Amino acid sequence: MPGHERLSVVKDRELVEKRRSQMIKGAMKLFKEKGFHKTTTREIAKESGFSIGTLYEYIRQKEDVLFFVVDAIYNQVRSKLEEAIDLQHAPVENLIRVVKAYFDIMNDMQEEVLIMYQEVKSLQKDSQDYVLQKERDMVDMLKNVIMDCLPENLSMTDAELLANNIFVQGQMWGFRRWILQKQCTLNEYVDRQTSYLLRVLQVSPI
Amino acid sequence: MPGHERLSVVKDRELVEKRRSQMIKGAMKLFKEKGFHKTTTREIAKESGFSIGTLYEYIRQKEDVLFFVVDAIYNQVRSKLEEAIDLQHAPVENLIRVVKAYFDIMNDMQEEVLIMYQEVKSLQKDSQDYVLQKERDMVDMLKNVIMDCLPENLSMTDAELLANNIFVQGQMWGFRRWILQKQCTLNEYVDRQTSYLLRVLQVSPI
Amino acid sequence: MPGHERLSVVKDRELVEKRRSQMIKGAMKLFKEKGFHKTTTREIAKESGFSIGTLYEYIRQKEDVLFFVVDAIYNQVRSKLEEAIDLQHAPVENLIRVVKAYFDIMNDMQEEVLIMYQEVKSLQKDSQDYVLQKERDMVDMLKNVIMDCLPENLSMTDAELLANNIFVQGQMWGFRRWILQKQCTLNEYVDRQTSYLLRVLQVSPI
Amino acid sequence: MPGHERLSVVKDRELVEKRRSQMIKGAMKLFKEKGFHKTTTREIAKESGFSIGTLYEYIRQKEDVLFFVVDAIYNQVRSKLEEAIDLQHAPVENLIRVVKAYFDIMNDMQEEVLIMYQEVKSLQKDSQDYVLQKERDMVDMLKNVIMDCLPENLSMTDAELLANNIFVQGQMWGFRRWILQKQCTLNEYVDRQTSYLLRVLQVSPI
DNA sequence: AATGAATGAGGTTTCATTCAT
DNA sequence: AATGAATGAAACCTCATTCAT
Incomplete structure (x- = not known):
């Protein structure tokens, strides 16, 4: 992953893995339904089961x-x-x-x-x-x-x-x-x- | 064109045709460069050679x-x-x-x-x-x-x-x-x- | 009418009178339906039976x-x-x-x-x-x-x-x-x- | 309040109460001065002491x-x-x-x-x-x-x-x-x- | 006198991102 | 690590008004 190695601010590897798969699952559902542009970061966070703040602990940008x-x-x-x-x-x-x-x-x-x-x-x-x-x-x-x-x-x-x-x-x-x-x-x-x-x-x- | 017959507020058919082709040309250029979502209506208007107000005389929505x-x-x-x-x-x-x-x-x-x-x-x-x-x-x-x-x-x-x-x-x-x-x-x-x-x-x- | 004597650019008194009563009739209908603020000048002109340009020959402002x-x-x-x-x-x-x-x-x-x-x-x-x-x-x-x-x-x-x-x-x-x-x-x-x-x-x- | 129960995106009840009374106070002042239609949402936000974005955390529409x-x-x-x-x-x-x-x-x-x-x-x-x-x-x-x-x-x-x-x-x-x-x-x-x-x-x- | 195309300031609203807690 | 309130740039769109024809 080019430039994607240090995307998250969180250290705990295992946790990062867990949160990311939550995020992928949630976002995938939303992208299927409405596409990337019509999905908001708030929706992604919610669907993933955590807060918008937490989402941004694991990514830098939408x-x-x-x-x-x-x-x-x-x-x-x-x-x-x-x-x-x-x-x-x-x-x-x-x-x-x-x-x-x-x-x-x-x-x-x-x-x-x-x-x-x-x-x-x-x-x-x-x-x-x-x-x-x-x-x-x-x-x-x-x-x-x-x-x-x-x-x-x-x-x-x-x-x-x-x-x-x-x-x-x-x-x-x-x-x-x-x-x-x-x-x-x-x-x-x-x-x-x-x-x-x-x-x-x-x-x-x- | 479904529901697209009366998109423009302007009546002069010929003018509508002209402005629309200007618009298509301008928008096409921008869409090629940056895609639909990253192109703003103001940019479309400018690239088409008229004002934002005029653009909306010929369309209803982006x-x-x-x-x-x-x-x-x-x-x-x-x-x-x-x-x-x-x-x-x-x-x-x-x-x-x-x-x-x-x-x-x-x-x-x-x-x-x-x-x-x-x-x-x-x-x-x-x-x-x-x-x-x-x-x-x-x-x-x-x-x-x-x-x-x-x-x-x-x-x-x-x-x-x-x-x-x-x-x-x-x-x-x-x-x-x-x-x-x-x-x-x-x-x-x-x-x-x-x-x-x-x-x-x-x-x-x- | 304070400052309203010379509202129209049109000279012909009789015509002014006629257009104004058209305007009042049209606008009254619209104001009853949706109020002053939600009525546009274009709508007033249309309901009055003339163009937006003509409307502005008989008034200075909405x-x-x-x-x-x-x-x-x-x-x-x-x-x-x-x-x-x-x-x-x-x-x-x-x-x-x-x-x-x-x-x-x-x-x-x-x-x-x-x-x-x-x-x-x-x-x-x-x-x-x-x-x-x-x-x-x-x-x-x-x-x-x-x-x-x-x-x-x-x-x-x-x-x-x-x-x-x-x-x-x-x-x-x-x-x-x-x-x-x-x-x-x-x-x-x-x-x-x-x-x-x-x-x-x-x-x-x- | 019909349909007004969940107007705000913010959850903290107490905060909602506080912000709303700020908003009501600010808006009331402006409405007295210039009426609802001539008051902009930006002015309401400013007079209430917060940003336009924050205003829209507590309402859906003007x-x-x-x-x-x-x-x-x-x-x-x-x-x-x-x-x-x-x-x-x-x-x-x-x-x-x-x-x-x-x-x-x-x-x-x-x-x-x-x-x-x-x-x-x-x-x-x-x-x-x-x-x-x-x-x-x-x-x-x-x-x-x-x-x-x-x-x-x-x-x-x-x-x-x-x-x-x-x-x-x-x-x-x-x-x-x-x-x-x-x-x-x-x-x-x-x-x-x-x-x-x-x-x-x-x-x-x- | 009448038309209606053109204008653009300015309105409402959204939403990615930050940061204090 | 997690939260969610706060931010404000910037998006879309409207509409009163003008002016060339």
């Missing part, structure tokens, strides 16, 4: 709350994704499993993903970079799985692009829900997007 | 400015896209041309597209719906072109999904520019995304 | 409108009262008739009287004085009628006070309507107040 | 200040009146004492009474009703004292009307001061109005 929330979301997505990756299987099977896992996660975390999308630009430049790097890491995880299935006529750039495609198609399920979720169920969506990918990779579905 | 801006962006994208569609060619050639045109537009309007993405949620519900419908219309344009190339083993739902894929891949070029534009040029991006699409459609590139 | 309205109300009350006074009868009969007439007028003009009461303090000092003098004149009319019935043991000061009493009791019927008009009808109100007055004047009711 | 002021005036009048009522005396003596007390209060609070008269219509409907009820209660106090002196040929409606008469005659001393206070002193005014009342009640003055 923006820090957004950073913590966005960071938490990324970490959550990432750890779920890591959990799902299990390279013991055949490459193609792996790819199918990971894509499915990723889409499931995106389905579970639709609202959180929306926050990321709409509020990240409210962060300072360096926080944005930090967050962007996390995103890049996740795309790389997808890319690696794709690489293992890459036919000879496709390059690393293709793997990169296809990973990005899958990445935003996952998010798309959430933020274009009004359109997509009328067309098909999550499983159908996963199946179809997977089959498109496999065709591009010239692999016949299993 | 949010109306955002609506006009977003609406203008959609109209611009749409009219450019319509311009590009020319169904005199063979279906596949058509598809290739339209996708290229769409990606070119998205490249030209990266910043505008970013505004749409990040600020639409600040609109009232009914304005959001209005804007969403415009988006749906544009996706439908892509879908129609895809339909003409659809092999027998793919359904209309596939066409819909693929149209959505192309749609967000176009936007992705802009809002994931830091990642993608390091990997390849616009033309490479277009070529690759097009070839993926054609493979899914089981059509050999021309 | 306050002038209030002055014209209040002045018109006083004149109306006064002329109706004069109409009713007819000193051909016996003094006591006269008194009874005038009091009844006055109360009837106050009943007819309840809303107008409310405007006078609540908005006069928004006038400039000199306009207030001008209006106050008109009121004094009307009280004097009542006083004169009372004087003709005054027993020996009451003085001119008593006549003055009793005239003032009648004056505000007439207004009271309007501005305390929620209390009084539940207790009795206008006629009952007049009868009772009259009989109280006659008792004070030691005259037996006719 | 109108709330007016409500508190008007409410305080009514309470003050009422408590002074209650203090004066002492039913240990004979009914007529009581009446004379209460009327005198009431007129004295109205004399002491001329400016406050003017505020009530001129600004109550700026309150929301429900606050107006609340205030009107307080007024009704006070009139009832007068009515009860009158009832004890009521001759057989007068009804309860007469008592009600006479109570209203006294009520507005008290106010009249203040808001028609320019006329009345040139005619006689407060004591003369009280004596005369009292004697008129007693004649109506067919009681010989003591």
Whole structure:
């Protein structure tokens, strides 16, 4: 966390951890409901279960709350994704499993993903970079799985692009829900997007 | 425009048109630089070349400015896209041309597209719906072109999904520019995304 | 009218008269509905049937409108009262008739009287004085009628006070309507107040 | 107080009480000088001895200040009146004492009474009703004292009307001061109005 | 004489942040 | 460490008034 190491005035590490997770939980709820800008610091404090004064013992600015929330979301997505990756299987099977896992996660975390999308630009430049790097890491995880299935006529750039495609198609399920979720169920969506990918990779579905 | 017919107190249609385009131009510049929330109404008025009082002769609330801006962006994208569609060619050639045109537009309007993405949620519900419908219309344009190339083993739902894929891949070029534009040029991006699409459609590139 | 002779920039006397009465009519309607402060000059112009620019050809300030309205109300009350006074009868009969007439007028003009009461303090000092003098004149009319019935043991000061009493009791019927008009009808109100007055004047009711 | 229970964001009851009385004192001074509409919230805050932000910790809207002021005036009048009522005396003596007390209060609070008269219509409907009820209660106090002196040929409606008469005659001393206070002193005014009342009640003055 | 677009001072209200307790 | 009252800059918006046409 760039410049975020010494955000709180409170020394007790464990307490800091506890208060921060209260804060993230409370703020997340509010950001989902009304967005970052329409949520006040007073509301965040209240929803988190402590006073406005206490809130400012653990942050320097309102923006820090957004950073913590966005960071938490990324970490959550990432750890779920890591959990799902299990390279013991055949490459193609792996790819199918990971894509499915990723889409499931995106389905579970639709609202959180929306926050990321709409509020990240409210962060300072360096926080944005930090967050962007996390995103890049996740795309790389997808890319690696794709690489293992890459036919000879496709390059690393293709793997990169296809990973990005899958990445935003996952998010798309959430933020274009009004359109997509009328067309098909999550499983159908996963199946179809997977089959498109496999065709591009010239692999016949299993 | 839902409930936006009588936004201005000024009657002279032509003048309203003129002032509004001044306003859209000024506000767009500011929104690109600092976003909707960090831009004040006074700044909008100043950048548009008139006083705060005059601004409010042409809108009712600050949010109306955002609506006009977003609406203008959609109209611009749409009219450019319509311009590009020319169904005199063979279906596949058509598809290739339209996708290229769409990606070119998205490249030209990266910043505008970013505004749409990040600020639409600040609109009232009914304005959001209005804007969403415009988006749906544009996706439908892509879908129609895809339909003409659809092999027998793919359904209309596939066409819909693929149209959505192309749609967000176009936007992705802009809002994931830091990642993608390091990997390849616009033309490479277009070529690759097009070839993926054609493979899914089981059509050999021309 | 103190300082109100040259209010309008327009020369044509007849036209000035016409526009003013339009203005008074329009403004009166609005003042009754929402009071002076909550009525805008734009609304006054519109309700009067002309533009805001035209309005300002006939007044110098918004306050002038209030002055014209209040002045018109006083004149109306006064002329109706004069109409009713007819000193051909016996003094006591006269008194009874005038009091009844006055109360009837106050009943007819309840809303107008409310405007006078609540908005006069928004006038400039000199306009207030001008209006106050008109009121004094009307009280004097009542006083004169009372004087003709005054027993020996009451003085001119008593006549003055009793005239003032009648004056505000007439207004009271309007501005305390929620209390009084539940207790009795206008006629009952007049009868009772009259009989109280006659008792004070030691005259037996006719 | 209808809907006025949770007006302040501050929890400390005692502090709320203190700040409110500061606010009422400051606002009252300004309202006397220039009326509610011409007084700004910033001026109220300053005159009350705190910042604009603090003012809004204790109210929701500017109108709330007016409500508190008007409410305080009514309470003050009422408590002074209650203090004066002492039913240990004979009914007529009581009446004379209460009327005198009431007129004295109205004399002491001329400016406050003017505020009530001129600004109550700026309150929301429900606050107006609340205030009107307080007024009704006070009139009832007068009515009860009158009832004890009521001759057989007068009804309860007469008592009600006479109570209203006294009520507005008290106010009249203040808001028609320019006329009345040139005619006689407060004591003369009280004596005369009292004697008129007693004649109506067919009681010989003591 | 009439119009109505333009102006901008100034109003009310919000809310991130501080700091004494 | 926790509290919450206090702060005031700054936001949005209104509206009386002017003036070019």
